[in-house]
Amino acid sequence: MIKAVMMLNTQGKPRLAKFYDYLPVEKQQELIRGVFSVLCSRPENVSNFLEIDSLFGPDSRLVYKHYATLYFVLVFDGSENELAMLDLIQVLVETLDKCFSNVCELDIVFNYSKMHAVLDEIVFGGQVLETSSAEVMKAVEEISKLEAASNSISLVPKSVSGWRGR
């Protein structure tokens, strides 16, 4: 089971954090800080896996990938395949890339709720829901359309032009 999905920037600011086991806010922040302090001290060219039992309890693994200014982090337990989790990060990033056409940190910051829409289509309650980014895109676009149709306020803008235009 996946315990948490995080996106942190290289300064340690959380850009997206979702915990699939309930944790109080303070604990969540502590974990985010803990994960960041481990990640930022990792040299390059080392494996993407970490054991972080100290933070998330026994049998917890962490896989991360570093893209530009962002760390994508998945925390999961022993029942998941580590290498597959690495591929899942790839799927997530590819999907975001399709959503925002060349995704950057700012897209993620300002499209907080769309990020969650994407994530909820990929990871569902700690389980992998969908691994095809095309399928995810389809589902997210449906949601955007629905929001646009039913109300004038659009919380999930279809593209980045949304916030840049303002």
Next chain:
Amino acid sequence: MNPFSSGTRLSDMIRAIRASKTAAEERAVVRKECAAIRASINENDQDYRHRDLAKLMFIHMLGYPTHFGQMECLKLIASPGFPEKRIGYLGLMLLLDERQEVLMLVTNSLKQDLNHTNQYIVGLALCALGNICSAEMARDLAPEVERLLQFRDPNIRKKAALCAIRIIRKVPDLSENFINPGAALLKEKHHGVLITGVHLCTEICKVSSEALEYFRKKCTEGLVKTLRDIANSPYSPEYDVAGITDPFLHIRLLKLLRVLGQGDADASDCMNDILAQVASKTESNKNAGNAILYECVQTIMSIEENGGLRVLAINILGKFLSNRDNNIRYVALNMLMRSLTVDSQAVQRHRATILECVKDSDASIQKRALELIYLLVNENNVKPLAKELIEYLEVSEQDFKGDLTAKICSIVEKFAPEKIWYIDQMLKVLSEAGTYVKEDVWHALIVVITNAPDLHGYTVRALYRALHTSFEQETLVRVAIWCIGEYADLLVNNAGMLDLEDPITVTESDAVDVVENAIKHHLSDVTTKAMALIALLKISSRFPSCSERVKSIIGQNKGSFVLELQQRSLEFSSVIQKHQNIRSSLVERMPVLDEATFSGRRAGSLPASVSTSGKSPLGIPNGVAKAAAPLVDLLDLGSDDTPVPTSSSNNFLQDLLGVDLSQPSAQPGAMQPSQAGADILMDLLSIGTPAPVQNGSANGDLLSIQDNNAPIAPSLTSPTAPSSMMDLLDGFGPTPPKSEDKSAAYPSIVAFESSSLKIEFNFTKQSENPQTTDIVANFINLTPNVYTEFLFQAAVPKFLQLHLDPASSNSLPANGNIKQTMRVTNSQKGKKPIVMRMRVGYKINGKDVLEEGQINNFPRGL
């Protein structure tokens, strides 16, 4: 518009937060926003509700409290529009948890939305349920989820399948309901649904053995066929990851097959062929392919025995190990670790490669590999492996040294074929990474050294050599100093030379030099210095020629600011100065520590210390009062005030050296050092007894020590009063306490001696009444004349009671002896010693003789 009014857009707020230069500024922005949101909530402002909540979620992510928005979530969920519901459910997942009572209120909304005509709203509700479902909700909503498993839209079906997983995890009993729908999902053609369906079935099998039986019988063949189909299917871009078709589905299927095959030979047999095919055909140059291989290996290792397949699997891992990608090596090590229980022989074959991984530049891989190597060590390969690891210790990174040292020490200890090898390896580790060696490890080393009498000389010489190259390794210094203190004579006279040794010439003053360096070295801490002081005291006795020099070195610490050192040097100075006669017996070699007792205590340090403190009467915090408890407790004194887990090492040190580590620095309270001092004395004095640490056997002498100890200990508080301390030593020195053997408990004294008569006193204690002493007086006639009408009279001060029995005879034969018994009861026992005046009258050849005297040399403590 005021940018911080509730009319702020989400993006404006994010921008304001991002523009904050300091954390305080950010807090101020968030505070204003929160105030605005609260106000808007109070006004029940419908238009901005979803926007407020969206902001709250962002604020929540930054780590600020957002509980006041929880009810807003529920209101949004209850509203009809899709965007409101979406935000509401998102908030529900992020801001609430299944334990909060608010959740009770949401169940009904969820039920309605699960039955909604808009499938996207159904999707939202499923998603929320999958994230926050509680046991009650699971019971209430399971029928809806079950129905949705057959929904026409595949997106809903797959969400429902995952939601069902959450439900059966919360309430395993509900798994029955999902067996049939789950089995139906296995025949799905839609990849996404198939993956979730396979996952659901795996979970059902885990919670219900009946379901496992069912799936094993009905579905194994179907699953094998499905796996074969995807393995052989042509390229399908939709689910392709880096050229491998649908690795996620592969993995899910392999996981389910693993569950089905485990413990069932028929099912395992059924899947052998396809596993072999996947294991041999999957391309291994991409991460996705390796993920499948990795999962396949796990399945092969878990299902029922098939030798050929296992060899294939272990070989795949072997290939992984030599892969350039760190991730692949990492999982290979993980997997090898798990395979160890299945086939350790096969894993052993990759030992060399694993050992290479210990030297990897990647810390995670190093750590894994080290753990694996640790598990691979056995009696046969310990020597080469330990050699490799110790060699690597020299070049390894600082961060890794701690782990590495601990593991090396552990394997060396566990599998050492002979003591000399163990000592050699430990010395290497100590000189290389002494700082990382844990206390109990070097304590154990000392225990082993004491237990190997033929290696004493070799060890002390090796340590002496090592000291010259690695003086900065404090642990090495400690062990060396201890050994030099104990075996200084062997160091100098090259006794017990082994064939393999190079002879060295060490003079007596060289030995003193080393210890002196340790005292003066800036890196040495209190423990090391205290140990060095003891070593010096011992050397002073072993090498009388160095006595003066030792005295001056010890003297330099008389002014130490550390109470422990100051007290020690004062005590030792007086031992060297004034008490030459007892020094040699004080500093005899430490008795051999029992290895079994030590390792037992080491293993069970926690329960042991708990039980001893349980024995202490009424938990009196002060050690002096507690002296009435058995000897073990006495030695434990120091640990009473320190945290329990460390007590075992403290005990050990006290046993060994009387060093009380923690107190002088941690607690400068007046009583503490005096306890430590008393401990040292106690330890020193008990050197003569064969096994001072043995439980129980020493009760008797303890009772007698305690009486002296209690009143005197307070005077020890002032370390500037060595005389009172020496009194104590005076009393004890010549009469070291012995164990329960009554005749030996107090040595006999010569009470009186003249040219014609000698009187000896022998003492026995009545165990039921410690104040009473039985004295047997032995009168010896030193002349060839017969003494007639022999009469012995005695007088005692008021605090004593004396009872005289008749003598065995009233005539003392020439050169013969008679005996007389008396009983003395000392009401001031422990405060005042026994004194006695006596008068002896007799006749030699009819002539009266009268002899008088005072007896002051009664042993202390009577």
